[in-house]
């Protein structure tokens with residue numbers, strides 16, 4: 221999802237974009253990644269690839285989330301350095317911060333307290349990745365930077381209910397409820413956790429901006445600066461989809477961290493702002509979803 225959005229955004233820049241599809245290159249294969257990088261010799265690398273998933277997938281597959289991410293990111297960062305890539309942008313996540321960090325969470329909150337247990341495996345891998353970029357910077361003077369995006373959603377998202385994040389999950393549930401003429405839609409947990417959301421095209425815009433203009437040691441938060449409760453999000457999605465359903469809550473599913481609103485003042489100080497409101501971003505994503513169901517590449 222993020223990689224495709226970055227490719228869309230780079231189409232208006234004066235550059236040649238090289239991508240590596242899953243069929244073409246297995247990022248877990250160190251020799252393959254080294255070869256790919258040595259053959260192409262890019263000027264800059266954006267690392268959007270990761271093993272990602274929602275709250276339940278993270279909790280159920282700790283080895284996959286920790287090990288695959290450590291291997292993939294180390295392969296890419298190390299191969300980029302060997303091929304003399306001087307600019308690299310590593311993408312992390314807002315879950316790198318302590319579970320009970322003061323809100324909004326500034327970049328300096330990193331490693332100041334225990335992580336949220338449902339996604340600590342992914343978080344530990346991402347913390348190692350951003351530290352590896354800092355380490356290459358310090359030891360070798362290369363301009364390897366990191367950005368920490370908030371919860372992203374948009375075209376190309378994963379709509380599988382067992383592994384997806386909350387926005388695509390609720391969009392699919394609302395759509396299926398409407399189609400079946402259902403009267404209720406189930407939301408996991410209590411509905412009280414708060415989350416910040418950013419449309420993936422806004423995220424891509426901020427990331428390309430950082431790639432061009434940022435060269436600092438610290439990672440940079442990328443978010444919208446606003447959050448809402450999961451219950452409010454569910455109501456917004458039901459309304460965008462046009463389902464006439466009341467929302468019920470499933471307390472057997474985890475809530476995760478109570479709140480993770482990021483402090484985006486470093487990014488906003490540059491003048492950058494998102495273009496989509498949450499409402500317009502959800503509407504745009506829902507039309508994409510409908511189009512792609514018709515085309516058959518989103519399967520329910």
Ligand code: GDP
Pocket residue numbers: 273274275276315339371383384385386387389390406407408409413415450473474475476477
């Ligand atoms: P998180 O931000 O790492 O916790 O990841 P998620 O996007 O998976 O979940 C965010 C919040 O939405 C959590 O409090 C979930 O319990 C809640 N949620 C409610 N319904 C759903 C659902 O159907 N799928 C997912 N993934 N989360 C849901």
